[in-house]
Amino acid sequence: MNKYTLMVLGGAVSFGVLTSFVKLAYNHGFNAAEISFIQAFLGAVVLWVIVCLSNKNHVKRIELPKLLFTGAAIGISTFLYYLSVKYIPASVAIVILMQFTWLSLLIEWCVFKKRPDKLEIIITIFILLGTVFASGLASQQEVNLSILGIIYVSAASLIYAIYIVANSRFGKQFNWKNKSAWIMTGSAVSIFLVNSVTLFSDSHFGMELLGWGLFLAFFGTILPPVVFAIGMPKIGASTSGLLMTIELPVAILAAHLVLGEIISSRQLLGIIVMLSAIIWMNVLKQNKLNNDLQNTSST
Secondary structure (H helix, E strand, O other), rough: HHHHHHHHHHHHHHHHOOOHHHHHHHHOOOOHHHHHHHHHHHHHHHHHHHHHOOOOOOOOOHHHHHHHHHHHHHHHHHHHHHHHHOOOOOHHHHHHHHHHHHHHHHHHHHHHHHOHHHHHHHHHHHHHHHHHHHHHHOOOOOOOOOOOHHHHHHHHHHHHHHHHHHHHOOOOOOHHHHHHHHHHHHHHHHHHHHHHHHHOOOOOHHHHHHHHHHHHHHHHHHOOOHHHHHHHHOOOHHHHHHHHHHHHHHHHHHHHHHOOOOHHHHHHHHHHHHHHHHHHHHHHHHHHHHHHHHHHHOO
């Protein structure tokens, strides 16, 4: 795997550990609006400090709306996903969230006329199969799901797919510091606008929330946006969307380690299927890239 692939994988792994700690934060009385906003706000602050300490080129004004839109997408997606786990089981929520895999391919196809190749379609099928087993949904006989929860996480999945496509296409000419700072600014502003009433009327701002915010900001709004801003433009939206499905098995493993949730043999099978599909995709793509380079050099 090349370094850009590893960057996107690392960001997805970072996202995967968040859900378990968000649940712990819920147990301390915080809500989705507070958690998602403090996470995005602190992430933006840290990234802007990094920008101010560097002498890199600035983002052109004409590009700002695109980067702010990208940030708004990840911000609203994060908030809706955090909100959904209050209504439906996390295992079900993350399965629905993982639909961004084929949604990002569909958006690329419909909007930018980039048709997915056979490899991406095959890998997507394996990943979707793996998500069903890795979530534990395949072993559940009867699941009573909240319609509201399904709507929230379905919307989060669609907006997450939009974020992947936008991040892979916008701001390619800018360095990761400025790009990440503007994206996270858009994220914080969008979450604040959507939840302004809740944040002012039912807030628990204090040192405890600040502590949770710093932890969640590092793993959710500092590290991932940085590595995504660097890696996604290099490998494209389609591959990025497939790689980011590793968030599911990571989330399940984190729930086991942090919350003590039991992992069944079917879930382990699903994790193995997903990881194998991701590795298979990258090996084939790397071999194709090497062959293309050899053919170019020989001609």
